[in-house]
Amino acid sequence: MGTIQEIQKYSKAARIFHWVHAAAFLILSLTGILLIIEPLTFMAIGGWSRLIHRIAAIVFILAPLIELLTNKETSIAAIKTAFKWGKEDLDWVMAMPGYYFMSDETVLPPQDEMNTVQKLWFLCLLILGPVLVITGILMWILRTPVAQPVFQLSILVHDFAFVVVFLMFLIHLYLDVIHPLTRIRGGSLKAMTHGTVIGDFARTHNQRWYERAIYKKK
Amino acid sequence: MRLNRRDFIKSLSATAATPLFISPAFINRELSDDSPHKSSNNPVTILFDSSRCIGCHECEKACREWNHIPQENQSWTQVKPITGLTKNNDEQLFGKYQCMHCNDAACIQVCPTGALSRRPSGFVAYDIGKCSGCGYCMQFCPFKVPFMEGNVITGLQTMHKCTFCQDRIAIGLQAACVEACPTNALMQGNRDDIINIGKARIAYINKEYPDAILYGENELEGLQVIYILMKSPPLYSLPESPEIPAATLVWKDLIQPLGFISAGLLILGLGLNYLIARSQLGDKEPTDNNPERK
Numbered sequence: 001m002g003t004i005q006e007i008q009k010y011s012k013a014a015r016i017f018h019w020v021h022a023a024a025f026l027i028l029s030l031t032g033i034l035l036i037i038e039p040l041t042f043m044a045i046g047g048w049s050r051l052i053h054r055i056a057a058i059v060f061i062l063a064p065l066i067e068l069l070t071n072k073e074t075s076i077a078a079i080k081t082a083f084k085w086g087k088e089d090l091d092w093v094m095a096m097p098g099y100y101f102m103s104d105e106t107v108l109p110p111q112d113e114m115n116t117v118q119k120l121w122f123l124c125l126l127i128l129g130p131v132l133v134i135t136g137i138l139m140w141i142l143r144t145p146v147a148q149p150v151f152q153l154s155i156l157v158h159d160f161a162f163v164v165v166f167l168m169f170l171i172h173l174y175l176d177v178i179h180p181l182t183r184i185r186g187g188s189l190k191a192m193t194h195g196t197v198i199g200d201f202a203r204t205h206n207q208r209w210y211e212r213a214i215y216k217k218k
Numbered sequence: 219m220r221l222n223r224r225d226f227i228k229s230l231s232a233t234a235a236t237p238l239f240i241s242p243a244f245i246n247r248e249l250s251d252d253s254p255h256k257s258s259n260n261p262v263t264i265l266f267d268s269s270r271c272i273g274c275h276e277c278e279k280a281c282r283e284w285n286h287i288p289q290e291n292q293s294w295t296q297v298k299p300i301t302g303l304t305k306n307n308d309e310q311l312f313g314k315y316q317c318m319h320c321n322d323a324a325c326i327q328v329c330p331t332g333a334l335s336r337r338p339s340g341f342v343a344y345d346i347g348k349c350s351g352c353g354y355c356m357q358f359c360p361f362k363v364p365f366m367e368g369n370v371i372t373g374l375q376t377m378h379k380c381t382f383c384q385d386r387i388a389i390g391l392q393a394a395c396v397e398a399c400p401t402n403a404l405m406q407g408n409r410d411d412i413i414n415i416g417k418a419r420i421a422y423i424n425k426e427y428p429d430a431i432l433y434g435e436n437e438l439e440g441l442q443v444i445y446i447l448m449k450s451p452p453l454y455s456l457p458e459s460p461e462i463p464a465a466t467l468v469w470k471d472l473i474q475p476l477g478f479i480s481a482g483l484l485i486l487g488l489g490l491n492y493l494i495a496r497s498q499l500g501d502k503e504p505t506d507n508n509p510e511r512k
Contacts, residue, residue, distance in 0.1 A: 152466035
């Protein structure tokens with residue numbers, strides 16, 4: 001199979017959702033991180049960064065809900081997949097050094113449309129997204145000291161969840177935009193901008209899905 | 219900037235400006251370092267004697283007036299009758315609540331923008347121009363003192379609390395509330411004197427009220443507002459032994475530093491990965507996988 005062909009991976013709606021959500025995430029991260037990085041805290045003075053944070057939060061909450069409701073079947077299927085872990089994921093982990101360091105794609109075991117690392121990132125957002133939302137809403141509405149421990153716990157969990165999500169985001173950004181292999185392949189970034197992936201990329205990274213797609217075409 | 223401000227205040231006190239010329243605009247401004255009232259070991263301290271408070275609210279009024287707090291806004295000091303708590307002769311007991319100006323102040327620790335700070339003269343000052351309205355001070359204060367004003371939905375808020383009448387004390391006046399108290403339930407003096415007065419008073423009161431205590435001598439490394447309480451602190455809605463919520467500061471002292479360290483390590487690791495992966499890729503001729511080759 002040496003032929004190069006493009007396979008549709010993400011629909012236009014899915015791509016728009018991704019970028020809207022990503023923009024909201026970035027704005028939330030930047031306006032939130034202001035409060036932690038001391039030389040930047042002056043930018044939080046006056047509370048405008050909080051207002052921007054809240055507006056972005058609404059987008060961050062609504063976008064996935066709209067995506068879920070308009071694409072019920074695929075969304076639910078994807079969510080189910082994110083919670084399914086098995087031997088093939090272990091195989092992927094074993095192949096990671098060869099792939100990420102030695103730039104050898106052939107070591108990757110066959111995977112479905114969402115491979116192990118994509119699944120991990122998705123699962124991380126599925127769990128920590130709501131955690132951030134719930135603790136964020138609590139801090140939003142608790143503007144009196146009536147329930148100090150609730151606020152204190154919220155801020156702790158919000159910070160912790162943010163640290164984890166942000167580290168995962170850095171990995172996501174690196175692997176899908178910066179990694180040398182990605183740069184010559186286009187890979188997932190192209191899937192998110194144009195909606196398609198190159199056949200060979202799909203074959204090595206998502207073999208099962210690729211084979212199904214080929215089969216369907218025939 | 220800081221020097222100018224300091225010099226300005228210094229010149230004000232030097233020219234013996236009357237209180238009329240000291241407007242609340244100078245609240246939150248740093249005291250002159252060589253102010254005669256500055257003494258970190260023996261700072262100006264206020265004593266509230268609940269056995270003498272008659273609940274007249276004159277302190278509240280004076281506070282509002284001096285600090286220009288409109289009637290619709292919350293006062294920085296509040297006198298409240300203690301439900302179900304009376305003296306032995308059935309007279310109602312009152313509590314006075316305002317910032318306690320803790321020596322070990324949680325609010326200063328959690329304030330992200332440095333709007334709250336400890337002044338050389340000891341009390342907890344805040345610079346409203348630096349407030350981000352996050353409300354952390356309010357949520358970590360063991361006495362639930364700071365409060366927010368502004369729009370709850372947008373979060374465009376600022377914090378308010380007692381400023382210890384810095385603009386008055388700096389020039390040797392009494393705090394507005396102390397000056398207004400008609401029954402000497404409020405007194406102001408150097409810490410040592412205030413504690414001695416308080417202890418003597420407690421010794422006297424204890425004959426009739428065995429639970430009466432001096433509250434604030436050692437709490438949170440010493441409060442700058444000390445209370446004479448007739449009964450145990452919880453009856454006054456005060457924490458028995460106030461403390462900075464240690465477990466919750468994990469957030470600031472553990473999670474945040476660990477976050478920075480792990481982000482730094484991760485970025486280093488990814489950079490290393492990039493270099494290795496690129497060199498490995500260089501060894502391999504891109505096969506027909508290369509999308510550039512159509």
